[in-house]
Amino acid sequence: MFLSVLFRRIFISNGMIALGLAVMICLLCVPAVSRILRSQEEQRIRTSLSHICNAITTLHEGLRHCRGAAVAARKQQIRNAVLARTALFANTYRAFQQGEFPSGEAARASALAALDTFEDDYEAMLWVADYDGAFIVPPESDLLKKHLLNAGDEEGRPAFPAMIRLALDKNEGYVRYRHQKSGGSQPVDMTGYSKNFHPWHWIIGAVFSLSDIEKILSQREQNALRQLRDTLPAEDGNLLVFNSRMDSILPPATPGTGGPAPDDARQVLLKKLMAAAHTPARRIRYHRNHPNDPDHDTFEKTAWVRHIPDRDWYVVLSVYTDDLDRPAQALRKQFLVFFFLTFLIYVIAITGVLTIILTPVTCLSDMAAEFLRKGEIRENRYLVDHGEIGTIGAAIFGMTKQLDSCRQKLGQYTRDREHLIRKNDRVRERAYELTRARKKLEKDLENYKHIHADLKKSEERYRAMLENIEEYFYEVDLLGNLIFFNDALYQMLGYTREELLGMNFREYMDPETSEKAYHTFKKAYDSGKPYRGFEWRLVRKDGTRCYVEVSVALIRDENDEVIGFRGIARDISELIYLVYHDSLTGLYNRQAFFERLKETLAYAKRDKNEKNIFYLDLDNFKQVNDDYGHDVGDEVLKEVSARLRESLRETDHICRLGGDEFTIILNNISDSRPDEAACRIIESLSEPYVIHGFIIDFITPSIGISAYPRDAQDIERLIKCADIAMYKAKETGGKYTFYDKSLEPDSEYEG
Incomplete structure (x- = not known):
């Protein structure tokens, strides 16, 4: 009994020490976790x-x-x-x-x-x-x-x-x-x-x-x-937008939030907010009344401020400082509940352990008392699996009950034999049931074979339909790798079926289009809805590009889980050509001119090269329309376009802005010699035109030339400089004129 009591005391003492250490660790962690939550x-x-x-x-x-x-x-x-x-x-x-x-x-x-x-x-x-x-x-x-x-x-x-x-x-x-x-x-x-x-x-x-x-x-x-x-979510605080003149651009959603404030107090607060926007912390704290307790003015608010220089606006998000500590307060409550439940479970566990330990000791004590009174042990009151005390009780009782144990074993053997006989009968019944189940499975297997054959025929019809349509059908996995497509797609891209299978979409798209495709797939994945009408630019194996209009839908498995994307693409390269080319001359139109000029200036800025812009106008062209009609004028414009192509390099961009106005971007890599190009153009365009039997010999070009970055560094100003030089060429009859600041008039009008 002494050993049992000692064991119990040691066990309880160690448990209390462990519980105290756990409480200390939790109490030390709570402040640190609270600070982390507030920072978050x-x-x-x-x-x-x-x-x-x-x-x-x-x-x-x-x-x-x-x-x-x-x-x-x-x-x-x-x-x-x-x-x-x-x-x-x-x-x-x-x-x-x-x-x-x-x-x-x-x-x-x-x-x-x-x-x-x-x-x-x-x-x-x-x-x-x-x-x-x-x-x-x-x-x-x-x-x-x-x-x-x-x-x-x-x-x-x-x-x-x-x-x-x-x-x-x-x-x-x-x-x-x-x-x-x-x-x-x-x-x-x-x-x-x-x-x-x-x-x-x-x-x-x-x-x-x-x-x-x-x-x-x-x-x-x-x-x-x-x-x-x-x-804006309520937990993100109140949003306020005002300008540097302290005019309210966007008042808070609840104007009364923060308590009423006189105009002078409001101006003081707004000045503090503007000053805080230019500090490293960009944050201030101030005291305001709470809308649920207007008579109490001790509530502290924290405001974060950002300045938008382009609009000269100040954007403010303010919250009550106490609201920042709510996650930490909830965490502390959870810790208290956890401690209480842990202590309760510990008490229950200690009670159960002590019961298990003391039960065999009680049984052994009762057996010893019976032996002292009667000299024999008639009842088995010890617990076999309770440590050393149980082993001693088992040995004492075993010596007196060994014969009874043999008789019990014989009876057990008899019961086992009868159990084996019953089990053998159940095995025969089970074998009969398995035979019937096997025949049923064979019949079901035959039915499944017929179903599989029908499914295979359906799949062959589906594939034949996809291979015969003119549009491009594709299926990709969640990583964007092609897993299925029809013949039209790989023939259009110039790859073999084996080369294209497993290829990622980024390998046949330029970086801009691949980024658009990624966002399209992500949008379809997040919303679960199909989308269509997206314009993608694909790169063929030979490096040429084509434009397609694409639809995107989700592929789901039998568990309704998204496993990829599928869709149909349609070639719209001809439509893109019509958007960027003049329908009469086939030259680039105004939209293509501005995009090519923007791209050319970007390369020139990167490579630090000079680029020249020609602004060309046909002198006396109106006389052609007046004397011979617009049909003849259109044929003259076509001939002018052909002569410009012959006079310039293939790398130069020739554009028709409208009417008889043309622009040219000399896309040179080294020295372009714009004066030589202008002379070639003037010589070619000044030759007589023979249109429908009419000889037109009074058309001459006037060319204004501007240079990047010498004359201007932005698109609008560069075109304006070339336009001014062109009008100067018309006035002086010099045919072509380089832009110079001395050409600028004293006053300008818009247009």
């Missing part, structure tokens, strides 16, 4: 603020592009309306020349009367005036006429005379001016377009405002900011 909360808020700033920057860039596109579209609409009226006057003038009108006055009266046949949105904005600035057809609105005569352009000069001078000097163009509305409101930016009609000495023009575009874009920006604020 702060990092999450900083990351959320960075994402918000990136979203605002992206939004600003998108709106800026939208603003430029909308202004360009509005200008083009107004110009088209004026050109339509100009075309009407030109047709009437030609009819007068052919004798359809008795006098010029009758022709002009007929043209003015025909203006009423136009039904568009810009009729009220149009006007017609003579070279002296006298209205022939004034604007329909007297107010529009009044502000047109009184408003000034960007340099303070009268706007209407400026439009007249611009049309006289440059044939057509735009003039920007500001109109002051009545009532002392902010002036409105207006734009006027004017075009010269030489035969009758008329100026046709129109005016329009861009304020509605600015208003729509401003409203769109506000809606996007509110949506960004409303989608």
Whole structure:
């Protein structure tokens, strides 16, 4: 009994020591884990603020592009309306020349009367005036006429005379001016377009405002900011956006959050926030009232600030400091529950262990007492598997019960024999059942063979259908490796079936397209939906490129798990050619010119080379259309395009901007000698043209030449320099002129 008590004390003492050590370790870990959780909360808020700033920057860039596109579209609409009226006057003038009108006055009266046949949105904005600035057809609105005569352009000069001078000097163009509305409101930016009609000495023009575009874009920006604020999770805090003038751009979603604050207190807080945005930490702490306890002003808030220089905006995310410690508080509660459950389990385990240890001792004590009273042991009250005490009890009882054990064994042998007989009967029954099951399985196997044959025929029909379609069918695994495709795909790419099988999609795409393909696959995987209409650029085995329109759908196994992607691709290379080439001459169009120029300047900047831009205009080309008709003019443009190709290298980019205007990018690797190229072009284009039996020998080119990076380093300015040089070449008759700053006029007008 002494040994049992000693064992129990040692066991309990060691258990208490282990429990104390566990409690100390947990208490030491809680503060460290709390600090880690708080740091994670702060990092999450900083990351959320960075994402918000990136979203605002992206939004600003998108709106800026939208603003430029909308202004360009509005200008083009107004110009088209004026050109339509100009075309009407030109047709009437030609009819007068052919004798359809008795006098010029009758022709002009007929043209003015025909203006009423136009039904568009810009009729009220149009006007017609003579070279002296006298209205022939004034604007329909007297107010529009009044502000047109009184408003000034960007340099303070009268706007209407400026439009007249611009049309006289440059044939057509735009003039920007500001109109002051009545009532002392902010002036409105207006734009006027004017075009010269030489035969009758008329100026046709129109005016329009861009304020509605600015208003729509401003409203769109506000809606996007509110949506960004409303989608912000509540645990990320309150979002505030203001500018350096402390004007609120985006107030918090709950204006009352943080308690009311007077204007002077608000200005002080905003100044602190602006100062904190330029510190390394970009964070401040301040005290505000809590909306659930407005009478208590001891709640501390933490705010993170970021400055967006492009907009001069300050973006703030603020949270109550106590909210940062909530994960740590929850962790401490979980630790308390864990300690309580651990202690409870330990008490239960100790109780069970002591019961197991003390039970055989009690049995042995009872057996010893019975032996002292009766001299024999009649009952088996010891526990066999309870250590040394159980072994002693078993030995004592075994010596008195050995004979009984032999009789029990004989009875057990008899029961085992009967059990074996019953088991043999069950084996025979089981063998009969297995025989029946085998026959059933053979029958099922035969049925499965027929089903497999039907499936194989269905698969052959499916493959035959895929091999005979013109589109390209593909299947890839989750890594983007091709696992199945039809013959059309590998024949189009120029590979054999064995070469293409297992090839990753990045191996037959350029880096830009492979990045787009990766995001397309990821989008389909994340959403679980099919997508189509994506444009990919593929690279064939011989290095040539083609454009395809692709659809993407998921491949799932029998457990509905995504195992890959499949889709159909359609060749759209011909459509891409039409997008980037002029339909009349086959040369690059305006869109292709700007993309090739951007690419050429990037390479020139990387290799530190000089690149030359030609701006070419055909002199007297309008006379061809007037004397021989537009069909002959189109044939002349085709011949000009062919001669340009013969005069230049294949690496040079020749583009037609429109009408008789062409641009050329000398894509030289070393010294390009632009003067020699210009001489070749002038010599070739000045040769007579024989079109439909007509000999046209009065067409000559005027070429303006600008150089990167000597004259300009951006695309717009480089083209503008070449344009200025081209007009100088027209004026001097020098055929080609290099740009120089001395060619710049004293004042410029837009257009």
